[in-house]
Amino acid sequence: EAGVVQSPRYKIIEKKQPVAFWCNPISGHNTLYWYLQNLGQGPELLIRYENEEAVDDSQLPKDRFSAERLKGVDSTLKIQPAELGDSAVYLCASSSQGGNTGELFFGEGSRLTVL
Amino acid sequence: AQTVTQSQPEMSVQEAETVTLSCTYDTSESDYYLFWYKQPPSRQMILVIRQEAYKQQNATENRFSVNFQKAAKSFSLKISDSQLGDAAMYFCAYRSPDTGRRALTFGSGTRLQVQP
Numbered sequence: 001e002a003g004v005v006q007s008p009r010y011k012i013i014e015k016k017q018p019v020a021f022w023c024n025p026i027s028g029h030n031t032l033y034w035y036l037q038n039l040g041q042g043p044e045l046l047i048r049y050e051n052e053e054a055v056d057d058s059q060l061p062k063d064r065f066s067a068e069r070l071k072g073v074d075s076t077l078k079i080q081p082a083e084l085g086d087s088a089v090y091l092c093a094s095s096s097q098g099g100n101t102g103e104l105f106f107g108e109g110s111r112l113t114v115l
Numbered sequence: 116a117q118t119v120t121q122s123q124p125e126m127s128v129q130e131a132e133t134v135t136l137s138c139t140y141d142t143s144e145s146d147y148y149l150f151w152y153k154q155p156p157s158r159q160m161i162l163v164i165r166q167e168a169y170k171q172q173n174a175t176e177n178r179f180s181v182n183f184q185k186a187a188k189s190f191s192l193k194i195s196d197s198q199l200g201d202a203a204m205y206f207c208a209y210r211s212p213d214t215g216r217r218a219l220t221f222g223s224g225t226r227l228q229v230q231p
Contacts (some may be wrong), residue, residue, distance in 0.1 A: 040224070041224065043160075045220075062201050091160070109159070111156045
């Protein structure tokens with residue numbers, strides 16, 4: 001079974017440029033999460049989707065960040081314009097809505113460097 | 116809101132020895148899930164062990180076990196017979212039973228070094 005796939009793995013951009021990250025969750029997983037992980041810190045939730053609906057986006061900086069999961073499968077996280085402080089790793093995770101184990105499955109992350 | 120605290124930024128252990136990583140959390144809920152995740156340098160986080168709060172028995176997975184103290188809101192991870200491959204960041208995480216808040220809340224992590 002394929003795991004959570006994220007791309008790109010690494011991205012270097014100039015400040016004020018846009019950037020987008022893509023995530024394909026494990027097949028059949030209804031719930032998808034985007035987390036932000038700063039260097040040496042634990043992941044912090046940005047947004048959670050149940051199918052195509054964003055059910056928890058309270059921590060998403062909506063002035064510059066946006067996300068979508070149009071068909072309830074893969075998802076895109078966008079930053080426009082990027083700022084120096086956005087340099088971090090963006091983690092995508094998925095889980096099964098029907099399962100009760102609570103386990104999240106993570107991708108390898110997308111490391112963003114803003115110059 | 117729930118918070119998770121890991122007070123040990125770094126720990127070191129000799130190969131084959133035992134090490135314990137600490138985690139405390141704050142919640143007003145009586146039922147919840149607790150997790151330890153491992154994040155090797157490649158950055159993909161993987162589940163190490165899980166504990167349901169309603170279970171009094173401490174979870175065990177091979178060389179990994181937890182000491183769950185519900186009243187003290189403590190959830191420590193013990194790694195026995197440490198191996199070089201255990202070197203990684205370890206994150207403690209909390210999950211509410213509320214389906215509206217199923218995202219994990221993570222601690223700040225503990226970096227474990229394993230000395231040969």
